[in-house]
Structure formats: C-alpha cells, structure tokens
Amino acid sequence: MRRARGQWPRAYRPLHLQTLLVQAVVLVGAEVALYTSYSAHDAHFHWATHVLVALLATALWQSLHLLVAARPARGQLLTVLLFHLWAMWPDLIFRLGVPHFRWMDVLALGHVSAHYMPGGDTTWLVLALTAVGGYAVLLQRWLAARHAEATAGLPPALGIGGAGIIRPQMDPRTRSLAHEHFGTSASDPLVLLHGLGATAATWRPAAQVLAQAGHKVLLPDLLGFGSSMRLGTRFGLADQADAVLRLLQHHGLDRVHLVGHSWGCLVAAAVAERAPEQVSRLTLVEPAVFADPDTARARFARRSWLARATVDDSGLGGLVCGTMCLLRPAFARLAPRLEPDVPEEVAREGVQHSYPAYRDALRSIWEDNPLPALLRSPRHPVHVIVAEQDETVLPGDVLDLELAAGIETTRVEGTHALPFDRPQLTAGLLMSGIAGSERIGPAHSPSALSDDGDG
Amino acid sequence: MTPTQSDRSRSTDDDWGREPGRRPPLPSWVPLAWWAALAVTLTSVVVVLVRPPGPLDQPDPARQRDGLLLEGPLVPSTVTGVEFGRSPVVLLFDREPPDRQELASWLGEVPRRAEVQLILPEPPAALVDPGLVEVVVDPDGRLADAVALPAPVDGGPGIGYAVVDSRRQVRYSTLDPAYLVNAFEVTTILKWVP
Numbered sequence: 031m032r033r034a035r036g037q038w039p040r041a042y043r044p045l046h047l048q049t050l051l052v053q054a055v056v057l058v059g060a061e062v063a064l065y066t067s068y069s070a071h072d073a074h075f076h077w078a079t080h081v082l083v084a085l086l087a088t089a090l091w092q093s094l095h096l097l098v099a100a101r102p103a104r105g106q107l108l109t110v111l112l113f114h115l116w117a118m119w120p121d122l123i124f125r126l127g128v129p130h131f132r133w134m135d136v137l138a139l140g141h142v143s144a145h146y147m148p149g150g151d152t153t154w155l156v157l158a159l160t161a162v163g164g165y166a167v168l169l170q171r172w173l174a175a176r177h178a179e180a181t182a183g184l185p186p187a188l189g190i191g192g193a194g195i196i197r198p199q200m201d202p203r204t205r206s207l208a209h210e211h212f213g214t215s216a217s218d219p220l221v222l223l224h225g226l227g228a229t230a231a232t233w234r235p236a237a238q239v240l241a242q243a244g245h246k247v248l249l250p251d252l253l254g255f256g257s258s259m260r261l262g263t264r265f266g267l268a269d270q271a272d273a274v275l276r277l278l279q280h281h282g283l284d285r286v287h288l289v290g291h292s293w294g295c296l297v298a299a300a301v302a303e304r305a306p307e308q309v310s311r312l313t314l315v316e317p318a319v320f321a322d323p324d325t326a327r328a329r330f331a332r333r334s335w336l337a338r339a340t341v342d343d344s345g346l347g348g349l350v351c352g353t354m355c356l357l358r359p360a361f362a363r364l365a366p367r368l369e370p371d372v373p374e375e376v377a378r379e380g381v382q383h384s385y386p387a388y389r390d391a392l393r394s395i396w397e398d399n400p401l402p403a404l405l406r407s408p409r410h411p412v413h414v415i416v417a418e419q420d421e422t423v424l425p426g427d428v429l430d431l432e433l434a435a436g437i438e439t440t441r442v443e444g445t446h447a448l449p450f451d452r453p454q455l456t457a458g459l460l461m462s463g464i465a466g467s468e469r470i471g472p473a474h475s476p477s478a479l480s481d482d483g484d485g
Numbered sequence: 486m487t488p489t490q491s492d493r494s495r496s497t498d499d500d501w502g503r504e505p506g507r508r509p510p511l512p513s514w515v516p517l518a519w520w521a522a523l524a525v526t527l528t529s530v531v532v533v534l535v536r537p538p539g540p541l542d543q544p545d546p547a548r549q550r551d552g553l554l555l556e557g558p559l560v561p562s563t564v565t566g567v568e569f570g571r572s573p574v575v576l577l578f579d580r581e582p583p584d585r586q587e588l589a590s591w592l593g594e595v596p597r598r599a600e601v602q603l604i605l606p607e608p609p610a611a612l613v614d615p616g617l618v619e620v621v622v623d624p625d626g627r628l629a630d631a632v633a634l635p636a637p638v639d640g641g642p643g644i645g646y647a648v649v650d651s652r653r654q655v656r657y658s659t660l661d662p663a664y665l666v667n668a669f670e671v672t673t674i675l676k677w678v679p
Contacts, residue, residue, distance in 0.1 A: 072538070128677075
C-alpha cells in the first residue's frame with residue numbers, strides 16, 4: 031500500500047513541521063497566559079526563570095530520550111510547557127492560598143533557589159541555550175547518520191542505541207562479520223555460531239581445543255552482537271545467514287561444518303537452507319527449538335521482568351536495554367560480578383549487543399524458527415546435542431519433536447552453557463562428528479555422555 | 486485475508502520508515518536552524534520582557550516577593566508605638582499616603598483579624614482617613630529595621646509590607662512598589678500565620 035502523501039514514518043513524526051507548528055501555537059499561547067499571570071512588573075523575571083529552567087530540563091530530557099530510545103521523543107515543544115508548569119506549580123497554588131516553603135525546591139525544579147542563581151536569568155539563558163544547542167547537535171548527528179545509512183542503501187538504524195545514535199551502522203554487504211580465526215587446516219573447517227545475547231567468546235575455549243587438534247575454526251560475532259554490533263540495521267535470520275555466507279566467501283570456504291549453540295542453531299539452519307551446497311554437516315548444540323513454543327515463551331518470560339518486557343516487546347525492554355547501551359562500559363565491568371559462574375570474558379561480552387538485534391533474535395525463536403522443519407527433513411547430516419540440566423532448552427523439548435530418522439542425538443551432563451562450561455566434551459563431540467558419518471545413529475536412542483575431562 | 490508474519494513485519498517497518506535506502510524526511514541541518522531561531526527569539530524575549538529592577542525595587546530581584554513564608558526574627562512588643570503580640574500585624578510601608586480608594590479596596594480583600602498599620606517616613610501632607618487605617622510616622626525607620634525590610638535601589642525608604650504573627654515573629658517582609666494590587670499575597674500569608 032502506498033504511503034499517504036505527507037505521512038511520515040513513526041520514528042520521525044515528532045519532528046514533523048506541522049506537528050511542531052501546532053505545538054508552538056499551544057506553547058506560545060500558554061506562555062503568554064502564564065506571563066500575564068505574573069501581574070506585577072517585578073515578577074516577570076520569575077516567569078523567565080521558570081521558562082528557561084523548563085527549556086533546560088526539556089533539552090536534557092529530549093537528549094536522554096534520544097540516547098536511550100534512539101529516536102526523538104514525542105511532544106518536542108509541549109514538553110517545555112509541561113516542565114514549565116512543573117517548575118511553577120508553587121506559584122499557581124500560591125493563588126489558591128499556599129505560600130512557598132523550602133521543600134518546594136525539591137518538588138518543583140528548584141522553584142525558589144533557581145532565582146538565586148548568580149547572574150540570574152542571563153545565566154539561565156546561557157545554560158538553556160547551551161543545553162538546547164547540545165540537543166540540536168545530537169539530533170543533527172542522529173539525522174546525518176540515518177542519511178548516511180540511506181545513502182548506503184540500508185534501512186535506517188532506528189532503535190539502535192549506543193554509538194549507533196550518532197554514527198551510521200556499517201553495511202554488512204561490504205564489511206565482513208567480526209570474527210576470530212583458529213587453526214590452519216583447510217579440510218572441512220568449522221564455523222561456530224554463538225547464541226542469543228552472546229558472542230564468539232562463548233565458543234573460544236572449544237575452538238582452541240579444536241584448533242589444537244588441527245581443525246580450522248571460524249568464530250563470528252553475528253550481526254548486532256559483540257564486535258559486529260555496528261554492522262547492519264536489520265537482524266532477521268535471513269540477514270544473519272547472508273552475513274555468514276559473505277564471511278565464508280571472504281575466507282574462500284566452499285564447504286563448512288556449521289555448528290550452532292542455542293539461537294545460533296537457527297542461524298545455522300538458515301544458512302543451510304540458503305546455501306545447502308556450502309554446508310557439509312550441521313551440529314546443533316542445545317538448539318533453541320521447542321515442542322511447545324508458547325510454553326517455552328512463557329517459561330522464558332518468567333525468568334525476569336526484563337525477559338518478559340523483551341518477549342512482549344513492550345517498550346520497557348527497549349528503554350532498559352537503551353539505558354544499558356548508554357552505560358555499556360560500566361555494565362561490561364559489572365557483568366562478571368553479576369554472573370560469577372560464567373567465564374569473565376563471556377559475561378563481559380554478553381552486554382555487547384544492540385536491543386533490536388537481541389529482540390529480533392528472540393522473535394525469530396518464536397515466530398520464524400526454521401529448526402522444526404529442518405529436523406523433520408534435513409538435507410545434511412545433523413547431530414543434535416542436548417544437556418540434561420539445561421533449563422533454557424529442556425532436552426525433552428527438543429527430543430519430543432518429530433525428528434528425521436537419520437539425525438543423531440546425544441544427551442550429555444551439563445547446563446545451557448556447554449560450549450564454555452564443558453569445552454573439551456563439546457569439542458570432542460564436534461570432532462567425533464567430523465571423524466565420519468558412521469556415528470549417525472537412529473533418532474530417539476540418544477547416547478548419554480558424561481565423562482569428558484572438563485572438570 | 487489474514488496477514489502473514491512477513492506482511493506484519495513489512496507493515497511495521499514501513500510505519501517506522503525502515504525501508505532500505507529510505508531517507509529521513511528532513512535534512513540533518515534543520516535542528517541547528519531551529520536552535521539558531523530559538524536563540525534569537527528567546528534572547529529577544531528575555532531582554533524585552535525582563536527589565537532590570539526599578540529605583541523602588543530590591544537590587545536582587547530574587548529577594549523581592551519571593552512568596553516564601555519566613556521563620557523570621559522576633560520583634561519587640563512595641564516599636565514606634567506599634568504593639569505586637571495580640572494579633573497578626575500587617576505593616577504597609579510607603580513614602581506617602583496611597584490613593585484612598587485603592588487602599589480601601591486592598592483592605593477589603595485582607596482578612597479582618599489582622600491589624601493593619603500604614604508606616605510613613607514623614608507626616609502626610611493631607612490627612613489620611615483614620616477610620617480606614619492607622620498611620621504611624623517612623624522617620625528613623627525603626628519598624629523597617631525591626632522587620633528587616635530591604636532597602637530599594639534608590640536608597641530611600643522602602644515601599645512594601647511585612648507580616649508579623651501574633652507571637653511577634655516576622656513571617657514575611659518584602660519590597661513591593663505595587664503592593665496595593667497584590668492583596669492576594671497578604672491574604673495567602675495570613676492564612677498560614679497564627
């Protein structure tokens with residue numbers, strides 16, 4: 031359907047001239063009324079002080095909103111009026127018979143002491159114009175970044191916080207995924223794909239084991255995650271698969287053993303579906319697939335209020351994650367303390383992702399999951415590894431699916447952290463898959479392994 | 486027809502302007518132009534509307550009519566013949582007697598429980614209606630000193646008012662060259678003092 035003439039996309043609507051004009055008329059009308067409410071000549075500076083404080087507060091709020099939500103806030107001009115009313119409510123209730131008290135400073139943006147600012151309204155004017163100027167520069171940079179993305183033929187990066195606000199996202203068609211490269215052997219190289227909210231660090235311990243055994247291993251950070259955080263503006267499975275295929279092309283790899291962990295299994299499946307000739311076999315470690323997706327979704331949402339907000343895409347998730355984007359360096363330092371059971375680098379890099387990348391990845395698990403179809407009728411040898419103590423992807427969830435007869439399944443002791451909790455075991459299982467197709471066994475007769483030497 | 490998931494995604498993307506290559510609908514320099522226009526307008530408004538204090542105003546405008554209920558000093562029981570401590574007292578400070586009608590109107594708005602005194606620095610040339618308000622001549626400014634009435638820009642006697650409660654504590658004291666049009670302020674203060 032064609033967009034109606036003059037109708038702006040939602041993210042840009044707060045900046046629409048007509049919207050701003052209507053707000054400007056309301057604002058000017060209200061300010062004239064407020065100005066005249068200060069009846070005597072010696073009170074007009076009160077009005078000016080509160081307007082300037084309101085303008086300063088508005089500029090700070092709009093800047094914060096842009097930084098956190100990665101798009102302009104609604105009510106660009108009306109917010110000034112709201113803050114002004116907030117700052118001057120003691121004057122309004124004075125008319126109703128309540129004098130000023132010192133505590134009103136706290137609840138009315140410094141209503142009393144704002145007037146004691148050295149330099150008075152001149153100082154407030156300078157401060158307000160500086161703050162608004164800062165916001166204008168931020169907004170200008172945000173628009174310029176979106177223009178740059180359009181020039182590159184990308185969809186605009188709306189909702190991508192952090193540096194993405196003022197720097198354009200890079201084009202994944204011209205720049206490879208950030209990745210680590212282990213080993214030199216050219217035969218049947220492995221590409222290990224990380225899970226949701228993770229990075230290549232998840233696979234690093236297992237990759238080192240594989241490399242020592244002579245295998246060539248690639249560990250990409252998928253679009254929107256880790257060092258690929260500034261890459262791309264869309265994060266659907268198709269976008270991720272294209273990015274992985276471009277990485278293979280970059281390394282001249284015609285055929286690889288694709289390994290996914292959790293959500294990474296969905297990306298592996300999408301790659302195998304898109305370019306089946308480039309995939310020799312698939313290993314799905316704790317694949318994010320569920321016999322009953324609704325139950326699994328509800329189970330995920332119960333993990334925390336943030337998980338629920340993200341599953342519901344309620345806006346709160348974006349707000350919280352936007353705040354975390356803004357404070358990412360601090361969160362990266364804090365993360366290892368919050369997750370003491372996780373290797374430090376995994377915890378630290380776990381915060382390196384954009385909210386849209388995380389949200390779209392999560393959405394793909396519930397809405398576009400290619401794994402059930404792949405497990406019903408695989409076009410490649412497939413090995414599924416599940417962990418007995420996995421509370422994120424229950425082994426039963428995977429094994430109760432309709433699995434094709436040729437799919438090998440392995441149950442091991444462990445949690446939803448096999449790649450870094452038990453790298454020896456995981457690498458061993460991957461190498462046993464490489465060793466030959468003779469290990470492909472019947473479905474629903476899983477082998478159970480526990481002795482791996484991972485400690 | 487029920488929209489498919491991909492249809493829904495396209496619709497959402499379109500709503501957000503997420504089509505590949507779609508430019509923002511305004512040039513990036515526009516916010517800076519808005520800021521420049523705002524800076525000129527706002528500076529003009531502040532310069533034109535906010536005047537420096539007049540000769541009868543307080544040098545620091547923040548201290549004039551700040552509306553803040555004070556826990557001020559205690560005044561003696563009697564200062565220049567004005568007795569404190571029986572009921573709230575409103576002292577009106579002026580340089581000459583105000584217009585009779587305006588004063589009567591002002592008095593009509595102020596609660597009757599307060600005692601009102603008009604303080605002048607020298608005897609008035611014309612007699613003030615004694616039934617309207619009691620006039621006290623205070624050439625030395627003792628009452629102004631007792632309630633800490635600030636001095637105006639021109640250095641002369643202050644024009645304004647003070648409210649002293651029935652416990653002789655100063656609760657409000659301000660210059661106000663237009664005090665006769667601001668009776669609501671005295672009314673508000675008197676509601677909160679014993």
